[in-house]
Amino acid sequence: MKAKTxxxxxxxxxxxxxxxxxSVARAAKNMGISKIVVVGTAxxxxxxxxxxxxxxxxxxxxxxxxxxxxxxxxxxFNYIVGTTARLGKARGPFVSPRAAAQKIADLSQKNxxxxxxxxxxxxxxxxxxxxxxxxxxxxxSSEFTSLxxxxxxxxxxxEIFIASSAAGVxxxxxxxxxxxxxxxxxxxxxxxxxGKIGFLNPENPEYWMLDLRxxxxxxxxxxxxxxxxxxxxxxxxxxxxxxxx
Amino acid sequence: MKAKTxxxxxxxxxxxxxxxxxSVARAAKNMGISKIVVVGTAxxxxxxxxxxxxxxxxxxxxxxxxxxxxxxxxxxFNYIVGTTARLGKARGPFVSPRAAAQKIADLSQKNxxxxxxxxxxxxxxxxxxxxxxxxxxxxxSSEFTSLxxxxxxxxxxxEIFIASSAAGVxxxxxxxxxxxxxxxxxxxxxxxxxGKIGFLNPENPEYWMLDLRxxxxxxxxxxxxxxxxxxxxxxxxxxxxxxxx
Numbered sequence: 001m002k003a004k005t006x007x008x009x010x011x012x013x014x015x016x017x018x019x020x021x022x023s024v025a026r027a028a029k030n031m032g033i034s035k036i037v038v039v040g041t042a043x044x045x046x047x048x049x050x051x052x053x054x055x056x057x058x059x060x061x062x063x064x065x066x067x068x069x070x071x072x073x074x075x076x077f078n079y080i081v082g083t084t085a086r087l088g089k090a091r092g093p094f095v096s097p098r099a100a101a102q103k104i105a106d107l108s109q110k111n112x113x114x115x116x117x118x119x120x121x122x123x124x125x126x127x128x129x130x131x132x133x134x135x136x137x138x139x140x141s142s143e144f145t146s147l148x149x150x151x152x153x154x155x156x157x158x159e160i161f162i163a164s165s166a167a168g169v170x171x172x173x174x175x176x177x178x179x180x181x182x183x184x185x186x187x188x189x190x191x192x193x194x195g196k197i198g199f200l201n202p203e204n205p206e207y208w209m210l211d212l213r214x215x216x217x218x219x220x221x222x223x224x225x226x227x228x229x230x231x232x233x234x235x236x237x238x239x240x241x242x243x244x245x
Numbered sequence: 246m247k248a249k250t251x252x253x254x255x256x257x258x259x260x261x262x263x264x265x266x267x268s269v270a271r272a273a274k275n276m277g278i279s280k281i282v283v284v285g286t287a288x289x290x291x292x293x294x295x296x297x298x299x300x301x302x303x304x305x306x307x308x309x310x311x312x313x314x315x316x317x318x319x320x321x322f323n324y325i326v327g328t329t330a331r332l333g334k335a336r337g338p339f340v341s342p343r344a345a346a347q348k349i350a351d352l353s354q355k356n357x358x359x360x361x362x363x364x365x366x367x368x369x370x371x372x373x374x375x376x377x378x379x380x381x382x383x384x385x386s387s388e389f390t391s392l393x394x395x396x397x398x399x400x401x402x403x404e405i406f407i408a409s410s411a412a413g414v415x416x417x418x419x420x421x422x423x424x425x426x427x428x429x430x431x432x433x434x435x436x437x438x439x440g441k442i443g444f445l446n447p448e449n450p451e452y453w454m455l456d457l458r459x460x461x462x463x464x465x466x467x468x469x470x471x472x473x474x475x476x477x478x479x480x481x482x483x484x485x486x487x488x489x490x
Binding site for chain 1: 268271272274275276277299301302343383384385386388389390391392393395396399400403406407410439442443444453456457459460461463464465466467469470473476477480481484485
């Protein structure tokens with residue numbers, strides 16, 4: 001089965017160097033992916049980008065979309081894959097590029113996929129990883145773990161390219177996942193409800209929410225399921241109000 | 246089986262750009278390989294190399310060996326792997342990076358291995374490929390086959406690194422799932438609660454529950470997560486009762 005690479009986008013969160021964006025464009029196009037989204041600013045030196053993309057990937061540069069906020073960027077995607085080299089407790093669970101690639105190749109049949117990469121120096125923070133359905137960590141030598149941004153992009157795109165040419169789940173068996181904007185709306189509603197009933201510590205409401213996000217992400221929620229869950233939340237709120245009067 | 250990475254060298258045949266040598270040094274060191282040999286001249290701009298290697302891979306640059314002739318260079322190796330993007334008849338037989346990596350990882354236990362890469366513009370000529378025991382070709386999109394030199398090095402080194410460490414995810418990172426008895430207790434509690442608030446049709450309470458079971462099953466719930474979910478249910482029940490009195 002072939003991945004639908006037109007459903008796959010590289011999302012660069014606040015990249016620092018124009019040259020790296022160019023290298024990313026080249027690497028992505030080598031592996032059949034030509035959609036790049038940059039979050040932050042649109043103020044990059046075109047010449048520095050083109051020097052690294054080569055003129056053969058300049059079309060990828062032309063089509064780059066620029067957004068200011070990450071929520072706005074990710075709202076239209078069904079499945080978001082983060083990447084990190086820092087293996088903090090609250091940041092996982094982590095998957096290998098190979099395992100992620102298989103899943104991405106299958107899901108891309110029916111879903112918009114974002115491959116999210118952080119800035120060169122710091123990588124993605126917990127605030128951005130929270131928005132991801134899975135987090136890829138690229139295995140490296142323990143002596144030198146810091147990958148160049150475009151090298152990290154290449155490894156993930158290469159694995160997706162390889163996974164796409166192997167047999168996978170047939171398209172008709174691939175689930176159509178809820179959009180990130182739908183699930184984020186649901187999380188907000190759950191957070192409100194849990195706050196109301198005193199389950200969440202108002203000082204740190206994200207603490208338990210992260211656990212909830214994690215297993216909902218693993219399960220790959222469908223639109224229908226998001227609607228059911230939101231219906232349950234609404235009914236709980238109604239019930240509480242009703243009992244009150 | 247672990248590859249003996251000290252037995253593996255990257256051999257760059259007449260690279261054109263110092264910056265690419267720096268990028269190769271960084272990529273190789275990321276994957277535990279720190280021997281680089283350059284064939285041709287030793288006349289490269291150190292600053293351009295270091296800018297791309299970062300100071301963390303500067304030690305790899307310090308150890309680069311320079312040779313004038315390719316025969317002299319390759320004489321000390323037991324197994325030579327060429328790389329090419331051009332699939333001429335006389336140039337193969339070609340193997341994939343993954344297949345080559347497995348063999349390289351095994352052979353490196355007892356053999357000196359050279360991974361041979363050609364100049365950025367032309368790649369290796371038949372004269373150099375002739376010296377190789379096998380020739381790797383990296384799969385790319387047919388629309389844009391020209392890989393950056395350091396990206397090609399990275400893909401092969403990455404595959405060797407993966408092939409050398411048999412297990413991907415370490416045992417301690419493998420999740421321990423909740424017992425069926427734990428999840429069944431949770432489903433019963435959720436069903437009771439949803440019945441109480443009038444969400445489930447008492448005639449057919451299993452109807453919505455099946456949806457809930459499905460995505461909880463897909464997610465592979467942990468014990469900790471079952472406890473959190475049951476805690477939320479308890480709190481909801483408590484809240485309902487409390488509001489009532």
